Amino acid sequence: MTMRPNLGQRRVASLGSEPVQMERGLEAPAQRLSSDAVERLVRRLAEFLGERPGVAPVEYTRALVLSVTLVSAAAVAIAVATVHQPADSAGLAVLAVAILAMSVSSVTTLAGGNAVRFSATAFLHLGLVLIYGPIGALVGSAAESTGAAVRFRGGWFRFLFNLANNFLSDVAAWMVFTRLQRLPVHGVVADGAFGMAAGLAQLTVNWTLLSGILAIATHRSFVSHLRAGLNITAYNLVYGYAAVGFLGLHQRYGPWGTTFALAPVAGLQVFLVFLAQRTRTHEEHRNLLLEKVTEQAATIERSYDATLIALTHALDARDKETEGHSRRVVEYTRLVAIELGIAGEELKLLCHGALLHDIGKIGVPDAILHKPGKLTEEEWQIMRRHVEMGARMVEDVDYLAEARRIILHHHERWDGRGYPLGLKSTQIALGARAFAVADAVDAMTQDRPYRRSVSFDEAREELARYRGTQFDPDAVDAFMALPQERLLSIAALRASAGLDMFSGRNFEPGSRITPRVAIVA
Incomplete structure (x- = not known):
């Protein structure tokens, strides 16, 4: 030779x-x-x-x-x-x-x-x-x-x-x-x-x-x-x-x-x-064979995503007042997470958790879920169980292990006064900390039966007030860095969650999403 x-x-x-x-x-x-x-x-x-x-x-x-x-x-x-x-x-x-x-x-x-x-x-x-x-x-x-x-x-x-x-x-x-x-x-x-x-x-x-x-x-x-x-x-x-x-x-x-x-x-x-x-x-x-396996893996992944979206549609069907909430909170979470340095597959799994964060509310009685007035202490105890119910719903799905952490941690507080585990600071998953800010922003900037929405400037003031107590300071700072026009376009969304939310380009490092749905005033 x-x-x-x-x-x-x-x-x-x-x-x-x-x-x-x-x-x-x-x-x-x-x-x-x-x-x-x-x-x-x-x-x-x-x-x-x-x-x-x-x-x-x-x-x-x-x-x-x-x-x-x-x-x-x-x-x-x-x-x-x-x-x-x-x-x-x-x-x-x-x-x-x-x-x-x-x-x-x-x-x-x-x-x-x-x-x-x-x-x-x-x-x-x-x-x-x-x-x-x-x-x-x-x-x-x-x-x-x-x-x-x-x-x-x-x-x-x-x-x-x-x-x-x-x-x-x-x-x-x-x-x-x-x-x-x-x-x-x-x-x-x-x-x-x-x-x-x-x-x-x-x-x-x-x-x-x-x-x-x-x-x-x-x-x-x-x-x-x-x-x-x-x-x-x-x-x-x-x-x-x-x-x-x-x-x-x-x-x-x-x-x-x-x-x-x-x-x-x-x-x-x-x-x-x-x-x-x-x-x-x-x-x-x-x-x-590798091409075929890759294609099949992509098909399976799309099927996973479609299943998750179907679950959120089931929840949205019970609560028309929060129509579009699932999509909006995923978009906010993704932008905040990118500012925190989360990217790629980790970012996608975080968005799965954001999409499913309230899935446990399927087990909450309609009388409590749709009550227009203030909940009693007993009703609050029932409402708070949705976190653990949601975590149990996905605990046997290995693919959703990271999403389960978001579901379980999304009501924890930076100062340790949240529920259900009373975690504090970095004990809370980073994705859940990013989500907590996103969820609060959407709750504040959308109308509810019991209160009117506030502007993004007012929402920023509220976040700043609770920075370091309810919210992770870094997550708050990440949200503050987001451009106003981007936030306004997301706030106007009323469409339900769709497969386009999980397209590959949305999870590249440094990517910025432009919602690809019709905005209904």
């Missing part, structure tokens, strides 16, 4: 703007030669190796172009000085074709958070260079870079850098191996160690050059890119050790001896491609 870093697939694939300079550089020779045939050939090659739409083009800064030019020039100089005609062209061709095929069918994976091409070609690269020297490095690098260009269409610029980088790293591996073989140490263990050193040299040169180019192209630290190469060091040590087997088989059986080692490597590559395809199929199936 190999995890051979490549400019066409690493993060440099997400660089800058269109490669205008490189295209001009390709067209200029054809214009000078004044040959239609050459011009057509160059144009077709440019189209074939041009950057595909899915690959972000490179921004050709002066530093980047100069750096790639220097790397390419170094590769050319070393190739001119070291490459010679191979004595065994057949074996060279077999391995080159194998590298090309495996490069075209490579699999992309992650190493250290970076996209890296994963294939079995590193065995072959090192085997090729240990057998044939620099000519093997050149042919193998050309096959690898061409395969990457065909697979990823990264463009000429990436192709040229990848070719130079692969060649230099393979030559470095060959140089290390041949120098170590001159030592007065022989045997299987020594050859294996020399092969591992060659694999390490290949990785070091390859990743150093690539990290330098990436640092220039992405304006990120060279060290941060180089550090990612540490994740695949062990792979290259194994590759180098295994590559010695190619050399031994070639020395014993000649040109076709490498096919003995090539067969399992090719089999491994086929397995990798098959595994990638199966993984992709499973991933697509998983995503499809």
Whole structure:
């Protein structure tokens, strides 16, 4: 296997703007030669190796172009000085074709958070260079870079850098191996160690050059890119050790001896491609199932919300005098809660509690619930039981556990003189503290049979008077910060609660609701 870093697939694939300079550089020779045939050939090659739409083009800064030019020039100089005609062209061709095929069918994976091409070609690269020297490095690098260009269409610029980088790293591996073989140490263990050193040299040169180019192209630290190469060091040590087997088989059986080692490597590559395809199929199936589960969860959640709204409609049907109270108090509660920093799912659960806060009144006799005058002490005792009755009604519904706290705490007071538990200060749920302010505001600003409504200015004065005794000071301050026009629009609502109250956008951090119902004067 190999995890051979490549400019066409690493993060440099997400660089800058269109490669205008490189295209001009390709067209200029054809214009000078004044040959239609050459011009057509160059144009077709440019189209074939041009950057595909899915690959972000490179921004050709002066530093980047100069750096790639220097790397390419170094590769050319070393190739001119070291490459010679191979004595065994057949074996060279077999391995080159194998590298090309495996490069075209490579699999992309992650190493250290970076996209890296994963294939079995590193065995072959090192085997090729240990057998044939620099000519093997050149042919193998050309096959690898061409395969990457065909697979990823990264463009000429990436192709040229990848070719130079692969060649230099393979030559470095060959140089290390041949120098170590001159030592007065022989045997299987020594050859294996020399092969591992060659694999390490290949990785070091390859990743150093690539990290330098990436640092220039992405304006990120060279060290941060180089550090990612540490994740695949062990792979290259194994590759180098295994590559010695190619050399031994070639020395014993000649040109076709490498096919003995090539067969399992090719089999491994086929397995990798098959595994990638199966993984992709499973991933697509998983995503499809996830979408269905998400849709079903949303449907269930809407059903929950509709059930809660139906319960409040049942309560509203008994008390026409408080028509629209459930919707208004939810809207006030939501705005106050947002000012207190409550958001997301927690905010939605709080609104469920606000919606159901008086659900226990279903168990209060009509004679008491609709009495126009002042309640007697005995009647007040019965009325106050609605808190505990409401909490009992939802106690077996896990989904409403947080709503139950609001129902149970919404008549508690900051100073501990509320009911039914006599909680005080932060013993009271934060949502219930926000709700208490909202409920009081709606009670004060709506007409009742026994009194007239007051203005929001008067309601604010009342809240300020009881700030720190009946109400949480922070909740009062949160209400004071709300804009007047927002409050007036909510106060005018007469419609019953609806599913639109629980739409997802109403529970984003910092959201502000505009009631989506007709306002009836």
